[in-house]
Amino acid sequence: MSSRTYYITTPIYYVNDVPHIGHAYTSLACDVLARFMRLDGRDVHFLTGTDEHGQKIEKAAAAAGMAPQAFTDKVSQSFRDLVVAMNYSPDNFIRTTEPRHYAACQALWEKLVAAGDIYLGKYAGWYSVRDETYFVEGETEVGPDNKRRAISTGAEVEWVEEPSYFFKLSAWADRLLTFYEKNPDFIGPESRRNEVISFVKGGLQDLSVSRTSFSWGVPVPGDSKHIMYVWLDALTNYITECGYPDTNNPLWKYWPADLHMVGKDIIRFHCVFWPAFLMAAGLALPKRVFAHGWWTNEGQKISKSLGNVIDPIELAKTYGLDPVRYFLLREVPFGNDGDFQRRALIGRLNGDLANAYGNLCQRVLSIVGKSCEGKVPAKGPLQAADNALLDRAHGLLAIVRMELDEQAFHRALAAIWEVIADANRYVDAQAPWALAKTDPARRDTVLWVLAETIRRVTLLVQPFMPDSTAKILDQLAVPTDSRTFAAFDRELRPGTTLPKPQGVFPRFVEAAKAEN
Numbered sequence: 001m002s003s004r005t006y007y008i009t010t011p012i013y014y015v016n017d018v019p020h021i022g023h024a025y026t027s028l029a030c031d032v033l034a035r036f037m038r039l040d041g042r043d044v045h046f047l048t049g050t051d052e053h054g055q056k057i058e059k060a061a062a063a064a065g066m067a068p069q070a071f072t073d074k075v076s077q078s079f080r081d082l083v084v085a086m087n088y089s090p091d092n093f094i095r096t097t098e099p100r101h102y103a104a105c106q107a108l109w110e111k112l113v114a115a116g117d118i119y120l121g122k123y124a125g126w127y128s129v130r131d132e133t134y135f136v137e138g139e140t141e142v143g144p145d146n147k148r149r150a151i152s153t154g155a156e157v158e159w160v161e162e163p164s165y166f167f168k169l170s171a172w173a174d175r176l177l178t179f180y181e182k183n184p185d186f187i188g189p190e191s192r193r194n195e196v197i198s199f200v201k202g203g204l205q206d207l208s209v210s211r212t213s214f215s216w217g218v219p220v221p222g223d224s225k226h227i228m229y230v231w232l233d234a235l236t237n238y239i240t241e242c243g244y245p246d247t248n249n250p251l252w253k254y255w256p257a258d259l260h261m262v263g264k265d266i267i268r269f270h271c272v273f274w275p276a277f278l279m280a281a282g283l284a285l286p287k288r289v290f291a292h293g294w295w296t297n298e299g300q301k302i303s304k305s306l307g308n309v310i311d312p313i314e315l316a317k318t319y320g321l322d323p324v325r326y327f328l329l330r331e332v333p334f335g336n337d338g339d340f341q342r343r344a345l346i347g348r349l350n351g352d353l354a355n356a357y358g359n360l361c362q363r364v365l366s367i368v369g370k371s372c373e374g375k376v377p378a379k380g381p382l383q384a385a386d387n388a389l390l391d392r393a394h395g396l397l398a399i400v401r402m403e404l405d406e407q408a409f410h411r412a413l414a415a416i417w418e419v420i421a422d423a424n425r426y427v428d429a430q431a432p433w434a435l436a437k438t439d440p441a442r443r444d445t446v447l448w449v450l451a452e453t454i455r456r457v458t459l460l461v462q463p464f465m466p467d468s469t470a471k472i473l474d475q476l477a478v479p480t481d482s483r484t485f486a487a488f489d490r491e492l493r494p495g496t497t498l499p500k501p502q503g504v505f506p507r508f509v510e511a512a513k514a515e516n
Contacts, residue, residue, distance in 0.1 A: 006042040007254035008034055011262045011270075012051040012094065012237050015075035016060045019082040021295055021302070021340065022263060024312035025328055029292065029409065030261050031088040032329065035463035036404055040485045045254045047241050048083065049094030050076040053217040054230035055129050061216075068216045072097060085313045087321060087466060094237050096218075104240035105218045105233050111245075111281040112167065113221075123164035123208040130155040132230045134208055153265070165210040165226060172276040173204045179275065179285070187271050188290040188407060189335035192264060196271045207273065235274045239283070256284040259407075267291040290407045293337035310340060319508060322465035323349045329409040329464060349508045356420050357461075358505030360427070361472055364450045365501035367432055376451060376477070376496040377444035386449045389426050392419050393456040397488055400460050409464075416460055423453045451476060452492050459488060471504050 010030050013023050027048055034046035052072040061071035076095055083090060094101070112118045126135045128150050135150050140157050142148050148157050180186060180197055187193035210226035211217075217227035236244075238257055243249020262270050270289045278285050297308045316324045327348045332338030368377060382390070396419055403412035427450060435443035455476050462469045462483065473483055477496050481487070 004042055005254050005258075006034075006037040006044045007242075007257040008037075008044070008046050008259045009238055009241075009257055009261065010048040010090075011260070011266060012049040012096065012234055013079050014051045014054075014056070015072050015079070016056050018075065018078050019312065021310035021312050021315070023079070024082060024086055025295065026261055026263060026292065027082070027088050028086065028325055028328055029334065029407065030259075031086075031090075032325075032409065032463040033259065033261075033404060033407075034089055035466065036400075039459070039462060039483070040401070044091070045241075045251070046090045047092055047094060047238070048079075048088070048090045049092075049237060050079050050096070051230070051234045051237070052076065052095055052097045053227075053233055054132050055211070055214045055216070056132060058214050058216040059129065069097065082313065085316060085321075086325070092241060094241050096233060096237060098240075101233075101237060101240045102218050104244045105228055105236045106221045107245035108236050108239070108277070108281055109221055109228065109232075112277065115280050115282070117168045117171070117280040118165050118209065119168070121164060121166050121206075122161070123166075124161040125159070125208075126150075126157040127160040128153070128155040128157045136205070160213070162212045163226075164208040164212070165220060165223075166206040167209045167232075167277070167280075169204045169207040169273070169276055172279065173200050175279060176200050176272065176275060179279075185288055186285075187267070188288060191335075192267050192271075192291045196267060199268060200272060204272070231269050231273060232277065235269065235277065238286070257286040258288065260286050260289045261407075262289060262291050264291040264293055290335070292335055292407075293332070296337070296339045298341055299339055319345060319349060322468040323353055323505070323508075326353065326413070326464055330413045332410065334407055334409045346508050349505070352417060353505040354507045356417065356424060357457075358503060360420060360424050360450075361454055361458075361475070362501060362503050364427065364447065364454060365475055365498065368447050368451065368498065369501055371432075371436055372444060372447065374498050374500070376492045376494050376498065377447045378441070378494045379448040379491075380441050380445040382445065382449070385426065385429065386445065389419075389422055389449060389453055392422055393453045394489075396456065396460055397485060413464065416457055419453070419457055423450060423457075426450065426453075448492065448494065455492055456488065459483060459485065468504050471502070475499055475501050 008030050010027050013019070030046060030048070034044050037044045057072060058068055061068040064071055080093060083093065109118070126137065126140050126148065128135065131150065131153050135157055139151055140148050141151050149155060150157055177197065177200055187196055209229040209232050210220050211229065212225055215227060217230060218233050220226035220228055238260065239255060242251045242255040260270055267289070275285050296302060297310055300306060300308055302308055302310065327345045330348060330352070331344060368374070396416060399415045400412045403415065430446045432443045432446045435446065454472065455478060458469045458472045475498060476492065477498050482490050
């Protein structure tokens with residue numbers, strides 16, 4: 001059992017709108033990793049929060065008839081509500097409007113100035129308020145409506161000319177490329193790594209890192225007419241949390257982060273700008289950045305104008321929280337884009353959860369309740385079929401560890417469900433109900449093997465479906481202190497009294513009827 005630190009972060013979410021399925025997906029992936037690492041004995045720090053500065057917020061607040069701080073207070077709370085509704089387990093929730101964050105941003109700025117990497121100039125170019133991003137002319141195009149937009153995002157851009165401080169990003173290209181080469185796992189998946197390397201090889205321009213045309217943000221030290229560029233401000237949250245600039249803070253032990261989880265649209269900020277800022281400031285770089293894909297809804301791009309935005313809280317209320325958590329990480333290879341389909345969700349819920357996993361637990365524990373006086377059955381001599389199933393269940397811990405190290409949630413779950421399928425085939429082949437008449441001792445061994453397999457599988461499913469697995473482990477009478485991976489080999493003790501079994505994954509029929 002290791003007590004090594006594990007620091008994992010979601011991006012901090014921009015508070016110009018309410019949470020949607022994309023936010024839920026990113027945070028869920030982080031939550032599963034944080035829970036897994038805690039169960040595996042790691043000293044985990046899991047951070048999420050909200051990004052609350054910038055021109056877009058200033059405009060959204062004005063449109064809502066609110067002061068920026070009041071507006072951000074309101075919308076930030078909706079992201080806190082999402083944490084509770086989706087049963088995430090962050091260790092802290094950071095806001096960029098906190099005084100400690102202003103102090104960290106200004107300290108980092110002063111470091112960059114002292115290193116000679118910031119200079120005062122004038123910015124003239126295309127800027128997207130929506131993306132909070134600068135674009136060169138070749139990255140934009142004029143549409144049929146005569147409005148210029150960013151080609152990559154479709155966001156409208158405006159011509160901006162104003163005094164600006166610049167970060168010497170162009171000076172860091174070679175050092176970034178060297179870093180990527182020496183640290184091949186820094187960016188995942190491979191497609192995103194290739195994208196970033198190609199971008200940097202294409203040549204880096206110095207980055208405008210201040211604005212004077214609005215006031216909602218962190219003031220530049222010594223020049224309060226300038227507000228820090230929102231991405232320099234936002235990215236700093238990851239070290240603000242660890243106490244920066246106080247490297248004697250107890251939380252500094254967590255830096256550098258083990259994983260920044262992000263959506264693919266913000267990979268450039270995390271894999272080009274952020275490492276360059278950190279290198280210039282003489283700080284350690286995060287160990288890995290993983291960018292996942294986007295969801296569509298029944299084949300359509302998700303947008304407010306189409307009215308097809310998926311509310312994760314409503315989804316959980318309709319289908320159950322744990323089934324939704326399972327579906328989101330099982331259905332699509334993590335890192336790829338995915339299409340959200342309700343019939344696929346219902347199929348997973350009824351097939352994987354109710355029929356495969358739930359039915360295995362229910363029928364095994366029901367037979368134990370009826371045939372073994374409601375106690376863990378006696379374990380007799382093991383046969384080849386018994387050892388084969390137990391060995392596969394035992395081997396799952398190493399497999400799941402390996403897959404989650406690569407953020408391959410779908411592969412981890414597929415491996416677990418293969419063992420669940422093996423266990424269901426084993427039940428049918430061994431037919432414990434028939435053994436009751438011919439060989440009760442053998443029946444008890446078969447039931448013990450099945451109950452023990454369920455225990456091992458369920459320990460590993462805990463990070464994905466914490467509430468459901470807690471109920472199953474309760475039905476196996478597994479003590480609370482035996483639910484970590486340190487107890488993975490702590491086998492069920494024959495004779496232990498078990499509570500009356502109850503189904504955990506009911507079939508979902510109402511929504512299926514509604515679709516007919």
